[in-house]
Amino acid sequence: MSNLSSKPYQIGYALTPKKEKTFIVPSLLSYASEKGVVLAKIDPSKPLIQQGPFDCILHKLYDSDWKQNLQDFASRNPNVPIIDSPDSIEILHSRISMLETVSKLRITNTGVPKQITVTELTDMEDLKLNFPSIAKPLDADGSETSHKMHLVFDKGGLKDLTPPFVLQDFVNHGGVIFKVYVAGKYSRCMKRKSLPDIPEEKLVNLKGSLPFSQVSNLAAAGGEGSEIEKTEMPPEKLVEELVEGLKEELKLNLFNFDVIRDGRSKDKDKYIVIDINYFPGFGNLVSGETIAVASGPEAAKRGTTTGGVAVVEVDCDVGLVNDLV
Ligand SMILES: Nc1ncnc2c1ncn2[C@@H]1O[C@H](COP(=O)(O)OP(=O)(O)OP(=O)(O)O)[C@@H](O)[C@H]1O
Ligand SMILES: O=P(O)(O)O[C@H]1[C@H](O)[C@H](O)[C@H](OP(=O)(O)O)[C@@H](OP(=O)(O)O)[C@@H]1O
Ligand SMILES: [Mg+2]
Numbered sequence: 001m002s003n004l005s006s007k008p009y010q011i012g013y014a015l016t017p018k019k020e021k022t023f024i025v026p027s028l029l030s031y032a033s034e035k036g037v038v039l040a041k042i043d044p045s046k047p048l049i050q051q052g053p054f055d056c057i058l059h060k061l062y063d064s065d066w067k068q069n070l071q072d073f074a075s076r077n078p079n080v081p082i083i084d085s086p087d088s089i090e091i092l093h094s095r096i097s098m099l100e101t102v103s104k105l106r107i108t109n110t111g112v113p114k115q116i117t118v119t120e121l122t123d124m125e126d127l128k129l130n131f132p133s134i135a136k137p138l139d140a141d142g143s144e145t146s147h148k149m150h151l152v153f154d155k156g157g158l159k160d161l162t163p164p165f166v167l168q169d170f171v172n173h174g175g176v177i178f179k180v181y182v183a184g185k186y187s188r189c190m191k192r193k194s195l196p197d198i199p200e201e202k203l204v205n206l207k208g209s210l211p212f213s214q215v216s217n218l219a220a221a222g223g224e225g226s227e228i229e230k231t232e233m234p235p236e237k238l239v240e241e242l243v244e245g246l247k248e249e250l251k252l253n254l255f256n257f258d259v260i261r262d263g264r265s266k267d268k269d270k271y272i273v274i275d276i277n278y279f280p281g282f283g284n285l286v287s288g289e290t291i292a293v294a295s296g297p298e299a300a301k302r303g304t305t306t307g308g309v310a311v312v313e314v315d316c317d318v319g320l321v322n323d324l325v
């Protein structure tokens with residue numbers, strides 16, 4: 001598939017400087033232009049309707065001015081695919097509504113860890129809590145603080161935390177996490193280093209809480225004989241059911257979700273979803289992996305955009321390219 005029209009296909013992108021640096025890489029721009037695709041930087045401080053013209057909008061900004069700007073543009077350009085809809089993205093910005101999407105799926109052998117929302121630290125005494133647990137900021141809006149987490153070993157560990165947060169059961173899972181990247185109709189599951197297990201016998205000596213942030217971004221522990229190498233991938237069918245179910249539920253083209261094996265279960269094929277992210281770091285895919293994103297007609301089928309003609313190909317060495325369907 002390639003751009004059959006003589007006019008270049010214009011993708012307008014609105015990203016933070018950090019995201020632009022990791023995603024709009026020189027190899028992407030040159031590869032895109034070979035396909036008749038131009039990636040044009042949007043100035044989010046100016047009206048979108050005065051920029052362009054655009055055949056597709058790709059964005060990962062969340063402030064209210066940008067949302068209004070995008071809405072004004074969409075109302076005048078109903079046929080331009082927006083990847084992805086702010087309303088759909090919003091569901092992932094609360095760690096409660098995020099995981100509720102998984103609970104709605106009717107898929108056996110999967111689920112989410114138990115979690116409670118803590119809005120204030122009073123009245124914790126009579127709460128039945130499991131330890132160890134993980135305290136995660138309630139908001140998962142991409143801010144620095146949204147990744148600041150704590151392992152909590154006993155009730156005393158709660159006093160240092162700042163509500164609102166979710167207190168999620170810590171589930172031993174063998175120190176390896178599975179990150180499933182979804183881009184339109186394509187998906188890839190990859191292994192990444194995770195928090196190590198906390199054996200019962202160690203727990204008795206652990207008190208209070210321990211801060212950490214974004215362990216899954218640690219360089220893959222790879223190497224011969226490492227935990228990661230030895231760890232089996234989840235059943236393909238289960239991953240596929242989760243991909244299709246979450247695509248339907250979330251109505252998103254670009255996302256990934258974190259899955260861990262449930263070490264509490266006697267069934268070694270029980271896996272739980274612990275996190276879902278909009279427009280993650282596709283460049284983190286193992287080099288040479290190539291996935292393609294179908295928005296436009298694919299997305300239109302799910303009613304997230306109204307048509308449009310974008311199939312984009314992500315190659316972590318090259319980045320994101322758009323082939324017109
Ligand atoms: N319920 C859990 N049980 C065991 N380990 C967990 C659990 N939840 C999270 N973790 C560990 O903590 C890490 C960070 O958790 P999570 O992915 O929810 O945070 P995040 O800041 O949203 O990360 P990301 O960078 O993937 O967006 C996970 O990669 C995993 O190693
Ligand atoms: O290893 P991955 O690709 O999962 O790392 C992602 C991470 O999961 C989140 O999606 C980050 O986005 P925010 O949650 O908005 O912080 C991504 O950061 P970004 O700067 O690439 O958007 C990480 O790459
Ligand atoms: Mg995660």
Ligand SMILES: [Mg+2]
Pocket residue numbers: 140275276277
């Ligand atoms: Mg996350």
